[in-house]
Amino acid sequence: MGLLTEIQPLPWEKAKKYANHIRDHGITQFLSIYNKTKDREKDCLLWGDEIEYMIITYDDEAKNVKLSLRALDILNELQKEEEEASKKGYFMFYSEKVEASWQPEFASYMIEGIPSNPYGSTLKSLLRVERNMNLRKKIVSKHLRPNESIISIPNFPRLGCPGQFLVPQHELFGPKLKSLFLPDEAMNSQVKFEYVTINGAINDRRGSKVAINIPIFHDKKSPNLFSECEEALPDHIYMDSLVFGVGCCCLQTTIQTCNIGEARKLHDQLAVLGPIMIALTAATPIWRGYLSDVDSRWPALVESTDERTKEERGLEPLKNDRFVINKPRFDSIAYYIADDKTLKKEYNDQNTVYDQNIYKKLIDNGIDELLARHMSYLFIRDPLFVVENALDQNDDESSDHFENIQTTNWQTVRFKPPPPNSDIGWRVEFRCMEAQITDFENAAFVAFIILLTRIIISYDLTFYIPISKVDENMINAYKRDALNSEKFWFRKNIFANYDGTEDKFEQMTINEIINGDGKEFPGLIVIMFHYLESINIDIETRYHLGNYLEFICMRASGKIQTTATWIRNFVRSHPNYNYDSMVSQEINYDLIKMVEKIQKGEVKVPELLGEFKIQFN
Amino acid sequence: MSSPEFSNVNTVIVYTGNVMKQANINTLKAELASCLENSLKNVHSSYNIDQTRGILEVPSPYDLSYKLKDRDDFEITVKLFYLPSSSTSDDNPSTLPPSYISQSLHHLFCLLGITYVDSFIVYFNGLLFDDQDQDDSNLVMDDFEALVEVWKELESQYRNEKIKKLGVSEFTKNRFERFLDVVEIPPKIDQINFKSCCDLPNRMINYAKEHDIELLTHKDPADILPLATFQKILKDTNFPFTSKLLPRWVLKYSVLVKCREVVANKG
Numbered sequence: 081m082g083l084l085t086e087i088q089p090l091p092w093e094k095a096k097k098y099a100n101h102i103r104d105h106g107i108t109q110f111l112s113i114y115n116k117t118k119d120r121e122k123d124c125l126l127w128g129d130e131i132e133y134m135i136i137t138y139d140d141e142a143k144n145v146k147l148s149l150r151a152l153d154i155l156n157e158l159q160k161e162e163e164e165a166s167k168k169g170y171f172m173f174y175s176e177k178v179e180a181s182w183q184p185e186f187a188s189y190m191i192e193g194i195p196s197n198p199y200g201s202t203l204k205s206l207l208r209v210e211r212n213m214n215l216r217k218k219i220v221s222k223h224l225r226p227n228e229s230i231i232s233i234p235n236f237p238r239l240g241c242p243g244q245f246l247v248p249q250h251e252l253f254g255p256k257l258k259s260l261f262l263p264d265e266a267m268n269s270q271v272k273f274e275y276v277t278i279n280g281a282i283n284d285r286r287g288s289k290v291a292i293n294i295p296i297f298h299d300k301k302s303p304n305l306f307s308e309c310e311e312a313l314p315d316h317i318y319m320d321s322l323v324f325g326v327g328c329c330c331l332q333t334t335i336q337t338c339n340i341g342e343a344r345k346l347h348d349q350l351a352v353l354g355p356i357m358i359a360l361t362a363a364t365p366i367w368r369g370y371l372s373d374v375d376s377r378w379p380a381l382v383e384s385t386d387e388r389t390k391e392e393r394g395l396e397p398l399k400n401d402r403f404v405i406n407k408p409r410f411d412s413i414a415y416y417i418a419d420d421k422t423l424k425k426e427y428n429d430q431n432t433v434y435d436q437n438i439y440k441k442l443i444d445n446g447i448d449e450l451l452a453r454h455m456s457y458l459f460i461r462d463p464l465f466v467v468e469n470a471l472d473q474n475d476d477e478s479s480d481h482f483e484n485i486q487t488t489n490w491q492t493v494r495f496k497p498p499p500p501n502s503d504i505g506w507r508v509e510f511r512c513m514e515a516q517i518t519d520f521e522n523a524a525f526v527a528f529i530i531l532l533t534r535i536i537i538s539y540d541l542t543f544y545i546p547i548s549k550v551d552e553n554m555i556n557a558y559k560r561d562a563l564n565s566e567k568f569w570f571r572k573n574i575f576a577n578y579d580g581t582e583d584k585f586e587q588m589t590i591n592e593i594i595n596g597d598g599k600e601f602p603g604l605i606v607i608m609f610h611y612l613e614s615i616n617i618d619i620e621t622r623y624h625l626g627n628y629l630e631f632i633c634m635r636a637s638g639k640i641q642t643t644a645t646w647i648r649n650f651v652r653s654h655p656n657y658n659y660d661s662m663v664s665q666e667i668n669y670d671l672i673k674m675v676e677k678i679q680k681g682e683v684k685v686p687e688l689l690g691e692f693k694i695q696f697n
Numbered sequence: 698m699s700s701p702e703f704s705n706v707n708t709v710i711v712y713t714g715n716v717m718k719q720a721n722i723n724t725l726k727a728e729l730a731s732c733l734e735n736s737l738k739n740v741h742s743s744y745n746i747d748q749t750r751g752i753l754e755v756p757s758p759y760d761l762s763y764k765l766k767d768r769d770d771f772e773i774t775v776k777l778f779y780l781p782s783s784s785t786s787d788d789n790p791s792t793l794p795p796s797y798i799s800q801s802l803h804h805l806f807c808l809l810g811i812t813y814v815d816s817f818i819v820y821f822n823g824l825l826f827d828d829q830d831q832d833d834s835n836l837v838m839d840d841f842e843a844l845v846e847v848w849k850e851l852e853s854q855y856r857n858e859k860i861k862k863l864g865v866s867e868f869t870k871n872r873f874e875r876f877l878d879v880v881e882i883p884p885k886i887d888q889i890n891f892k893s894c895c896d897l898p899n900r901m902i903n904y905a906k907e908h909d910i911e912l913l914t915h916k917d918p919a920d921i922l923p924l925a926t927f928q929k930i931l932k933d934t935n936f937p938f939t940s941k942l943l944p945r946w947v948l949k950y951s952v953l954v955k956c957r958e959v960v961a962n963k964g
Contacts, residue, residue: 122770124956201956338957538960539717575720602722610722613916614951614960616774616816619902622891622914 087467089277092284095466102463105473106481107438110455110497111445113479117498118340123505125534126200126336129209129526131232131515132185132192132329133220136672137247138227144665145672146247147189147236149265154223155191158182161219162196180216186275187327188268189236189246191220198336204621206530206628210523217519217679229676232515232522233643234328234377237366238668239266240319256280258289259321260309261368266323274465278488279322281464282387292319292383295373297365297560299652301659317367325384325410328364328377329515333526334496335533336507342537343506344418344451347495349536350529351413352543352550354492354512355557355568359590360635361514361525362562363643369668371651371661375644376514376558385410385490387464402460403433409461410490412554415547417454417495422542422576424583429546435460458489477501492554516643517678520694524628531608531625538611540576545569545585561645563590564638572601594636605633631692639690646688650674703937707751710804711736712758713964726918729947730926732964737934754804763962764810765952772955773811776818776866776888777801778921778947779847783822793821793843794945795850801948802859809952809962817854818864818888819847825919826867826889826898845879852882862886866915870904888913921947 089095135151138144159182183192193216199205220230238245240261254264256276269276283289293316296306312318337343362375386408391401398404407414407430414432416423434457442452463484473480479500486494494509510529516522535541549569556566567587588597596603602610608629612622634640641649651657654667663671677683681694713732721728736755743756765771777798784792798817806812821844854860864886868876877883887905889898891914905912927944936942952962 125958201958203958534958537957539720575718607722611960613725614717614963615953615958616772616911616913616951619889619891619897619912619914623897626891 087273088469089273090466090468091277092281092464094468095277095281095464096285096462098466098471099462101471102466102481102484103435103438103459105475106485107441107455107459108475109473109479109482109500111442111447112476113482113497113500114447116500117506120498120505121339123336123338124201125338125530126198127526127530128195128198128334129213129522130192130194130330130332130334131213131216131522132190133217133230133232133515134189134236134329135191135220135224136189136229136231136236137225138229138669138673140227142665143669144244145669146245147239147266148228148247149188150225150228151189151191152184152268152270154220155182155184157223158191158220179212180219184268184271185326186268187266187323189266190268190327190329193220200336203530203534203615203617203625206523206527207621207624209526210519213519213522229672231517231672231675231679232329233517233647233675234330234364234514235324235367236327237647237663237671238369238665239327240324241369241665243665257321257323258283259323261319262321262323266321266327278464281462282322282385285387285389285462285464287389289320290322290384290386292324292380293317294319294367294380297371297373297661299371299659299661302661317370317372319368319380319384322384324367325377325381328381330377330511331361331513331515331522331525332509332511333513333529334507334509335530336505338505340506341419343495343508345420346508346533346536347413347493348416348418348420348423349541349543350508350510350532351416351491351493352545352571353532354412354510355550355553356570356590356593357510357512357525357529358514358554358557359562359566359568360594360632360642361512361516362558362645363514363516363647365560365644365648366651366663369663371648371663373560374558375560375562375642378512378554378558381490382408382410387462405433405460406430407432409488412492412550413547414457414491415450415454416544417450419448419450420542420544422583423544427544427546429548430551432457433460454495459485461485461489464488514643517675518681518689518694519679520689520692521631521643524631527625527628528608528632531611531629532604535604535607535611538614539607541574541607542576543571543574544583545571549585560648561642563636563642563645568593574601591637595633605629605636627692631690634690640686641688643688646685647671649687703746703753705748705751706746706753708753709942710752710754712754712756712761712804712808714756714761715763716963717960724918725916725949726921726926729922730930733922733927734930734934737930737936740934740936758804758808761808763808768811770955771961772816772953773809773814773950774816774818774953775801775805775814775948775950776820776915776917778820778917778949779822780922780944780946781822781920782924782943783945793847795847797946798847798850798854801946802854805948805950809950813859813861814950815860816862816864816886817851817860818866818886819851820866820888820917821847823919824867824872826869826901841875844876848876848880852880855882864888864911864913870901873904873908873910883908884910886911886913888915890914891916917949921949 135148136145137148179196181194181196185192195212199208250263250265252263256264267275293313296315296317307314308318358376364377365375388405389401390396391398392405394404415428434453438459439452439456492512496507498504513525553568567589569585570588570593572584572586594605596606650671651663656666678685711733740755743760745754745757779793851863862885865884866888868887887910922944954961
């Protein structure tokens with residue numbers, strides 16, 4: 081029997097009074113952690129991954145597929161199982177090894193799975209990633225009913241459509257979400273009311289419901305002007321709730337670095353790669369049943385969590401709010417933070433506002449300028465989830481107030497200090513990638529990021545370009561077929577000991593960045609292969625890593641399609657498609673059925689996966 | 698222009714420097730050739746000469762700041778390539794002088810400021826790996842005896858704690874079996890050329906698992922430094938006394954940061 085605590089999170093009107101308190105103490109907590117761990121050295125390479133999954137249920141007779149709220153029950157069963165297995169292990173000294181851990185997510189049809197223990201510290205461990213991902217699906221499958229399934233594409237194409245997309249069905253326009261398209265039940269209201277509170281805080285702080293506008297894809301027979309209601313921008317698909325954004329499935333990876341310096345360096349370098357990886361993993365072309373002109377979940381996430389007021393967005397003169405903020409909470413990074421000779425001052429050129437008082441406090445307490453500015457930028461935000469009886473904390477032992485602000489800054493990369501009193505080191509979290517259909521693909525992309533960090537350190541690579549150019553890249557990254565049709569600013573002189581005086585950057589295609597331009601730019605994968613020849617690697621690991629890299633090579637070159645392109649093509653070649661951008665219930669049913677078959681290796685799709693074997697032995 | 702201080706030199710050791718920091722992403726063969734050229738071109742700005750023994754080092758290992766601190770944090774692997782012109786005997790061109798082992802190790806120890814390496818892999822020129830080989834017709838008796846002589850020298854270095862693990866390259870199951878019959882300290886590593894087109898060599902994989910051998914891969918070419926390439930480099934860099942120098946061996950080394958899979962130094 082556990083402890084029953086009354087968790088009473090505060091509604092926004094009350095919560096906002098404690099914003100300064102939480103910020104103040106959050107910074108003190110950060111300083112405490114920093115001072116205790118800034119000299120940590122020689123931490124090993126460890127990493128983990130997180131994937132979010134959707135639980136769906138088929139209605140074969142009606143040719144419909146729906147999201148299932150049974151995800152919440154399944155999650156409870158999984159967590160109980162996990163607890164039992166670890167208890168057994170503790171008391172009996174043998175254990176049904178606990179391999180995977182489960183967490184709830186914002187949407188009530190989603191669950192999140194992670195490996196119970198981090199991978200590492202040799203490259204051989206990269207082979208465990210796909211096995212663990214496969215295992216997660218197997219574990220969940222034991223709890224599924226015959227007509228249920230678990231999939232990991234970023235979004236459910238008909239979420240928010242008329243008709244039934246959620247089971248059990250509930251009424252739209254509930255008191256919490258007030259959404260024209262979703263019932264309140266789509267949002268997870270368990271978990272200490274955390275998500276419900278955050279949702280309320282965002283809308284109340286902003287002064288209106290969030291508005292997500294995604295440009296629609298105009299097909300041959302699409303209506304000339306697409307306009308649903310006055311909130312919607314013309315020719316855009318309109319969505320009015322947080323759930324549309326945070327209800328998307330992502331693929332994230334966290335990497336432990338050897339010390340704080342390496343964490344700061346990798347934070348910056350991976351941030352530049354953010355847009356590249358969005359374009360490579362793009363898998364979200366459909367919104368609310370319409371084909372859109374974007375291929376990634378990113379713009380929806382940015383808009384669905386934007387709690388800035390009109391004043392902060394610069395739409396009205398500043399009266400009540402402190403700053404005009406040019407970046408929403410969910411966005412690419414605002415500042416580079418590494419102490420690196422190749423980071424020129426002028427590359428931090430977005431000049432996003434930061435809290436001068438917090439900045440001064442950090443500087444006065446020994447934090448250098450770059451890190452101080454990063455923290456004081458993150459800390460301009462208000463805490464969205466405030467629990468009254470948890471306000472007073474021991475700042476030397478707790479990091480709750482710090483994490484409150486830190487984890488509700490949703491950036492492309494997150495610089496993570498060690499938790500207080502733990503053996504865990506400085507880490508970097510890479511948050512951009514979209515969940516792919518198969519675990520082969522997901523594991524390949526995780527391997528790519530880990531190998532990317534190894535070559536950055538081994539070869540002393542530097543990708544610095546002005547942050548404004550990274551932001552430009554972000555906008556191009558989520559456009560339809562960005563991989564083949566967009567170019568991205570990228571640095572040409574990527575080896576740090578370059579003799580020349582001027583840094584060179586150019587707009588390059590994803591193919592050139594990953595596979596080389598045939599001239600002086602070698603290509604990231606080419607460097608990875610070169611790296612694999614410089615380490616002691618056993619033949620089986622080399623073989624599988626070779627497959628992962630060859631696969632990404634082919635995606636980057638356009639020889640095989642991104643998931644987004646494949647989904648688009650599936651829809652547009654479906655016999656019932658009317659060339660009007662609309663994804664009907666039946667098309668969606670066939671699409672999801674096909675996604676499931678691909679995931680299980682029951683069907684070959686060379687246009688998406690080449691000839692790669694997607695089931696791990 | 699010939700330099701009088703080089704007149705006693707009978708051995709030249711050339712260092713490539715740390716390839717990882719030279720922005721040189723190329724095949725191993727091309728990298729080696731361009732690094733050699735670089736080092737030899739700049740001989741007059743950096744060299745070290747041992748007049749008594751007649752050994753010239755280019756560049757001077759004392760000018761390169763590669764000395765390792767915290768030796769235990771690193772794993773150092775070396776691979777010695779016996780080149781086609783390795784034999785110094787005119788009568789018996791197929792001998793493989795075991796002395797190259799202590800010679801190459803000595804220079805590496807100087808360069809990195811170390812007293813032992815973690816793994817030493819030896820590559821005997823001409824050996825190719827084929828998982829399906831029925832009998833080792835590649836290897837005639839004389840050659841085999843030469844291999845064993847080299848191995849005896851490696852065993853001696855191992856016993857003196859200069860090497861922690863011994864390894865071979867391109868050994869098939871058959872070669873292994875033949876070898877294990879006559880050597881005292883068995884190889885713990887077999888490094889095979891990885892061909893991405895082909896399937897995994899399961900026969901060798903199973904054998905390796907049974908006998909606790911690490912089966913590693915590499916993409917090193919069989920002829921890492923062709924004589925013609927070497928001679929061209931000597932010519933192009935105007936290196937003194939070009940005509941008499943023959944390339945005998947190449948030592949490839951990798952300094953890996955343990956538990957971080959980071960290559961700190963490679964040359």
